[in-house]
Every structure is written in structure tokens, then in C-alpha cells.
Amino acid sequence: MIRKKKFAILIAVFVLVVVCVFVIWSNRVFGLLGVAPDEVNISPDAYYPITYVVDGDTFKVDVGGSDESYTKWSPHLTPKIITIRVLGINTPETVDPRKPVECYGSEASALAKDLLNGHKVKLIFNPNRELKDKYDRYLAYVYRDDGLFYNEIMIKEGFAREYTYGLAYSMQKEFRVAEALAQKNKLGLWGACVKAK
Numbered sequence: 001m002i003r004k005k006k007f008a009i010l011i012a013v014f015v016l017v018v019v020c021v022f023v024i025w026s027n028r029v030f031g032l033l034g035v036a037p038d039e040v041n042i043s044p045d046a047y048y049p050i051t052y053v054v055d056g057d058t059f060k061v062d063v064g065g066s067d068e069s070y071t072k073w074s075p076h077l078t079p080k081i082i083t084i085r086v087l088g089i090n091t092p093e094t095v096d097p098r099k100p101v102e103c104y105g106s107e108a109s110a111l112a113k114d115l116l117n118g119h120k121v122k123l124i125f126n127p128n129r130e131l132k133d134k135y136d137r138y139l140a141y142v143y144r145d146d147g148l149f150y151n152e153i154m155i156k157e158g159f160a161r162e163y164t165y166g167l168a169y170s171m172q173k174e175f176r177v178a179e180a181l182a183q184k185n186k187l188g189l190w191g192a193c194v195k196a197k
Contacts, residue, residue, distance in 0.1 A: 040064070040082055042138075047120035047145045051081055056091025056108030056159060058137065059084055059116055061123070085137035087126060088175045089154050090163035092189060103193035108159040115153070120145045129167040139165065155179050158188020 040063050042048075052060040064080025091112070092105035124141040125131060132138055142150040151171070154160040155178045162179040164172060183190045 040080055042123055042125075044122070044124055047122050049120050050116045050118075053109070053113045053116050054083075055094045055105070056112040056154060057086045057089050057163075059086075059112070061121060063123075083135075083137040084123065084140050084142065085133050085135070085165075086151050086154070086160075087139045087141055088151050088162060088164070088169050088171055089160035091154065091160045092193070104159070104189035107188070107192075108154070111154070111157075111159050115144070115148070115150060121150070126169045129169060130165075133165055139169075141171070151175070152178060156182060156187075158182040158186075158190050161189075 042063050048061045048063050050059055051062050054060070060081050060083050062079050062081050064078050091108035092102035093099050094101050094105035094109050122143040122145075123138070124143065126139065126141070130139065144150060152175065155162060155175050162172070162175040182188065183194070
């Protein structure tokens with residue numbers, strides 16, 4: 001009987017040690033306790049490297065730590081690539097296989113690559129609204145490492161239309177004013193694609 005109790009205690013201790021080792025390992029792999037593998041911890045003060053520009057309103061960014069500037073201090077972090085859908089804008093389509101390339105789509109994609117490739121960006125999420133769209137892309141305001149506000153410049157220069165996905169967002173009014181000015185001045189797609197009525 002005493003042997004069975006000792007054996008049960010040894011098994012319980014072994015299980016406890018295995019659980020502790022797993023928790024410590026998962027903390028080192030995923031960064032913080034309580035962050036699931038498919039979630040990300042994005043700091044509003046950090047700049048993250050762009051890994052791929054899909055088109056004018058969508059790109060991929062590494063928020064996991066493959067960039068040397070922060071892996072030096074946090075070597076346990078591994079690359080975590082997420083897709084960003086730029087909040088409040090919609091550029092003409094270029095990559096949807098169900099649709100033809102839309103007017104001014106190639107120009108918007110080219111400008112996006114020019115403005116984003118080789119840069120890091122700060123991602124700011126709008127409070128009190130959804131974090132992701134239906135395609136699991138994070139909805140964010142995007143600030144380049146030199147301060148350029150990407151969302152706004154794409155609308156101001158006529159490369160994007162204002163777009164509200166789901167709930168209203170905090171800069172909706174400003175973006176609509178910028179769109180109206182670009183439209184009035186026939187900038188970008190407003191001059192090339194929209195016929196006068």
C-alpha cells in the first residue's frame with residue numbers, strides 16, 4: 001500500500017514537472033504567458049518590418065521578433081508574420097483572381113511598394129471596434145518609421161477611396177474630407193477613372 005502511494009506521488013510530481021517545463025517553454029516560444037500561439041502582442045510604440053506588400057491596402061509585417069533590433073534583447077521571439085488591412089481605405093483591386101485589375105490599381109500597388117518596402121511601421125488599432133476583418137487581417141492605422149501616415153497619404157493623393165469596414169473608425173471624418181478634396185482636384189483615380197457626370 002505504501003509503495004502504491006509513493007508511486008502515485010512520483011507520478012504526480014512527474015506530471016507537475018512536465019507541465020512546468022511546458023509552460024516555461026511556451027513562454028519562451030510565444031513571448032508572454034497567456035498569449036496563445038495564434039495571437040500576437042503588438043506594442044503601439046514599436047516599429048515592425050514590412051515583409052511583403054500585397055497591394056495598396058494590404059501588406060504583411062513581422063511582429064514576432066525576426067528584426068535584429070529587438071531580437072537582440074528578446075532572443076526567445078521567433079518570426080510571426082501577420083497580414084495588415086489598412087484601416088479606412090480601399091485601393092483599386094489588383095490581386096483578386098475573381099476580378100480584373102481595376103483602374104488605377106497598378107498605380108496604387110506601385111506607390112504602396114515604393115512607400116512601404118524597406119521600412120518599418122507602427123501599427124495603431126482603432127479603439128472600440130473590431131481588431132480584424134472577416135479574412136483574419138488586422139485593421140490598423142499605419143505610421144512609417146519616418147512619421148508618414150500611410151492611410152491618409154493614400155487618400156489625399158487619390159490612390160485610395162475612404163472605406164468603412166464594419167463599425168465607424170476614429171478618423172472616418174478626416175479621411176472623408178481628404179477624399180472629397182482629392183475628388184474635387186481630380187487627383188489620382190479621381191482624374192483617371194471617374195468620369196464627370
